[in-house]
Amino acid sequence: MSTLSERLWQWPLRATAGVYIVDSGLNKWGADGEAAKQLHSWASATYPFLNKLDPQQFAKLLSAGEVMLGGMLLTPFVPAGVAGLGLLGFGAGLLGLYFKTPGMRRPGTPFPTQEGIPLAKDAWLVGMGAALVLGGSDGPGATGAA
Template sequence: MLPLSEPRDFPPRIVTGAFILNSGLGKLKADEATQQGLHGMACTAYPFLKKLEPDRFTRLLAWSEITVGSSLLVPFVPTRLAGLALTGFSGGLVGLYLRVPGMREPGSLRPTQDGVPLAKDSWMLGMGLGFLGAGARRGCAASHRCRRHRRCAH
């Protein structure tokens, strides 16, 4: 069973969740030009997305963001589960940064001015990976019963 969230997880979950949720809600109202732009950039990085129409892609992206953002904001969703969603989502965004031409300086991971908005998604990937380790058992120095783990068999 996954442990529920700990108080230390709330600040990054709230800030990141609100940011992603807001982005998804905004995409639900995207005009045709925005849909074309989002779809075009995504297809550059992930050619299989060309099979989707821009409006369908944008709706799917919006609902994905709403789902990930909500999972971070709802406290009864375990942090590790929310971290899994955030890691998957932000991993795709980092892939976009790495694959779209002009986002990075030649031969480097350093972002160009155009790449800065996508490079910041690496922070969300780091948070997601950190959340995946939330609640993981840590070994005790003694192999006796302790209050924290009830019974340590480390």
């Protein structure tokens, strides 16, 4: 079992992403009809299987998922690797929106247009998730010994 000081490296990543994601989820919980339709339309354009959901149902599920993920990141007893996998998957899903939405990237490059910057920043969530997964609970450069 690692000591607290060996695990401190992960808390700036977990707190930054966790607080932001919880806030985002809470703000979506009471989404009105128009906001829910917009969220649903955007997500289902990239992920067509989401068309099966009602926009309000989608907004509630997205909200609950974000609050759960943010809570996992902010809960000390949830292992870094587990929280990191959740963050990695969530960030990858958001990057799917970035890569598949027309006009978000400069032609022929992975780099964002001005309009794409808000989605491109989700690459940071992927990086943070990967760091948590790779570092596990023992931290960067750990030997893996318990």
